[in-house]
Amino acid sequence: MTLSNEVRRLERSWANETAWPKRLEWIEVKGLRGWTGQRIEFKFPIVAISGENGSGKSSIIQAAASVYRESATAVGKYYASEFFPSTTWDTIVDASIKFSAKEGERRVESSIRKPSERWKGNVERPQRPVRYFDLSRVLPVGGRVGYAKIAKSKHKELTDDSQPFDQTRLDRLSYILNHKYVAARMALTNIDPDRRVPILQRKITGYSGYHQGQGETTITELIQTDLPRYGLILIDEIESSLHPRAQRRLIRDLANVARERELQIVLTTHSPYILEELPEDARMQIFWSDEDRKIMTGVSAQFAMSKMDDSPHPDCEIYVEDEASKAMLIEILSICSRDLLTRVEVYTFGAASVGYQLGQMVNGKRFPRPTAVFLDGDCKAAPGCHVLPGIDAPERAVFGALRAIGWRDVWTRVKRSAADVAAACDAAMNLGEHHDWVAYAAKQLALTPNVLWHSMCGEWAERCISEQEVKAIERYLEDRLMEFS
DSSP: OOOOHHHHHHHHHHTOTTSOSEEEEEEEEEEETTEEEEEEEOOSSEEEEEOOTTSSHHHHHHHHHHTOBOOTTOSOOOOHHHHSOOOSSOOOOSEEEEEEEEETTEEEEEEEEESSSSOBOSTTSOBOOEEEEOGGGGSOGGGSTTHHHHHHSOOOBOGGGOEEOOHHHHHHHHHHHTSOEEEEEEEOBSSOSSOOEEEEEESSOEEETTSSOHHHHHHHHHHHSOOOTTOEEEESSTTTTOOHHHHHHHHHHHHHHHHHHTOEEEEEEOOHHHHHTSOGGGEEEEEEETTEEEEEESBOHHHHHHTTOOOOOOSEEEEESSHHHHHHHHHHHHHHOHHHHTTEEEEEOBSHHHHHHHHHHHHTTOSSSOEEEEEOTTSOOOTTEEEOTTSSOHHHHHHHHHHHTTTTTHHHHHTSOHHHHHHHHHHHTTSSOGGGHHHHHHHHTTOOHHHHHHHHHHHHHHHTSOHHHHHHHHHHHHHHHHTTO
16 A cells, blocks of 8 residues: 555655654563563654554553653653562563663663562663553543543533643644544543543534543544654554544654654554554564564564454465565466465565565464465575565566567457557556556556456466476475475
8 A cells, every 4th residue: 555645754754864863773571471582673753563462562662661761840750660560460570671772873772670679770761751642541531530520510611721722733633533623622620620521612513522432532632642852652552443544544643743743653553554554664563473472574464464363264374575476476376276276365464574584484383374475586585485486576577578578468368459568568667666567557558457467467477487486386385285284
């Protein structure tokens, strides 16, 4: 999916080495909730961490909150002892959170640690504003501690103490939720001086947090919260109570705010919509295998969802880099082994680095079912993986090979004239970015990109790859199936 303009602008700003003078570069968590010293790197100003419940997502953002100390006048202060307490059932000892943080031109590598009874290193932590949003924010207003008392009492709003939204905040609220709000404020009552109630006003009606949808309340409270410049913002399960459009728009809104204030935002999610809004470096998956925890950066949304779903499983799960690779492999299998094709399901994994990690897991027999990993032709061979034919990126391999044989019978597959197919594909290859070739040629031929690409891959598989290459793919998949027979 194409990245939004907001996220692209954020990418460009992040690439400037003088921007973001405060950056949390990585943390290593050991001795806490099953973490054994794995490193989590933050390669983009917004990072989304996905994984099953209990995989350790919340532990990461809580550990990140513990890395920094706040100023004396800060709104909130966070300590590892609060997030990771010892209890009758949980003894925390020999634990540590190591980290690397950029402070201007200086890099600080240090740790907070609990060798025995007490946490050490809190005083030496670098200073930075931190805002942590946990799941308590998704509780309905009426169900929160102290709010029922307000509703049941003869309360009045303290109008002088209300916090009305300025036009910028109001516009953000309207954009994310796709409703036109004419006013919003956080109100205080004479019953409780500490508990604010969100009040929203649309053109024809107004209502308080006691009668709002929970998505309205969570977004209203998030937008109302001051996100200080250079701050670290941590949000658990960001998509809670939000429909897909609101999820996408929230990420775009946060991209704008992160760019303007040079914020780092780390969030957890189970949502493909959140993941699709972010570039590869911003998508992270926590993966458990035989009690061994791995962190993979650069996963596709499809891969992340496949690891959190319980849908029926095929005989063999196949992972390829992207949709172009997926079509290529499917067309190879449709020609050489229709029976094998019916027994597998093909997923995309995202960055090549994820493929290499998956290959290591295949090689170590650490998947619970038959699993195969295919790398693009321009990747180096690696244990547990098979490299697709073509010795180049899929688009370059297919377009180049077909042009060498005059595009052969692609025209009959797409039901366009041979001359039109040749002209469109030749013109597409003049574009600098090979990922754009299929879409460009398809538009010239009045086809969908998917139809054209599958047709080209089918012709390429039939005409251009050798029998030895096909047999090697078959043997690789049969070996994966045999490992579990």
